[in-house]
Amino acid sequence: MKLINKIFLTGVISLLGFFNAQSQEGLPIYSDYLTDNYYLIHPSMAGASNCAKVRITGRQQWFGDDDAPRLLTASANGRIGDSQSGIGAILYTDKNGYHSQTGGYITYAHHIMFSRSDVDLNMLSFGLSVGAIQYKLDESAFINEPFDPIIAGVDQSATNFNLDFGFSYHLYNFYAHATVKNMLKNDGINANENGLFAYDNPRQFLGSAGYVFAKYGSTWAFEPSVMFQYKDGTKESSIDINAKAYKELEFGKLWGGLSYRRSLDGADYYEGNGVSSQKLQYITPILGIDYKQFMFAYTYSYQANSVVFNNGGFHQITLGFNFNCRKERYHCNCPAVN
Structure with missing residues (x-):
């Protein structure tokens, strides 16, 4: 029995390290970007807005379960004076069971205007982030296990x-x-010092697009968007389909939406006497409010799959503050910029 426990424990540690390396290289990508925080995943958005922005997000999964995944991020970005350049910084800590990572990024972005005046928005932006990430594996809980x-x-x-x-x-x-994230090839992220499950290609590709619809003079606006991500090392891909609505109020803005994420890669599992397959699916409602220079948003993600670790979902709260705001210059419905 001790030998079986030893083999099982070794396998669990190795597999957890393997999956952690695959799915958590750098800042995890959830639905945070939909809470007025595209800079969190796209460095070119640093300083793109008329306001400098501070955003703090806390995300907790599976309340009631010990060592459940949780994420905390803090970001700030804004223009450098009256120039066409922007800067930003991100700090985060991500913990999942015995594994955790803490990281930070600094960003420089440049924004090129193609229109003849600031009234018409026609802007191309480039951004580069440099990051350092520390990974930790806490093995102290296993010191009383068989050698x-x-x-x-x-x-x-x-x-x-x-x-x-x-x-x-x-x-x-x-x-x-x-955006291309994690452009550099690592020397190798290993589950342990013996080099099991070496993983040295954390490169990830992201693409987003959307459009904001609104009638002239209306206090309502609607924004459909999509986001695609592809992990080069594991050949995994997924797509987000999003819809948001905005309502202008005297004191600010009320907004909400719904996001649907679906993996394009399936996983097989045994069901009865046969083998079934499922693809990861998240359904995420979002509700937020802008009050003067402050922002608050709540997000809940539900995993809509037959086989799940827990029926509980992800709870996320985002707090924001805008400062150094310039007058809205562009005649457009562009919440991320105006």
């Missing part, structure tokens, strides 16, 4: 550096973003 040479019983850690690069294009009510 295993690959378990040191301490906090193991490693640090990697990487780059994100992307561009954004805004034309009146239309926008599009494309």
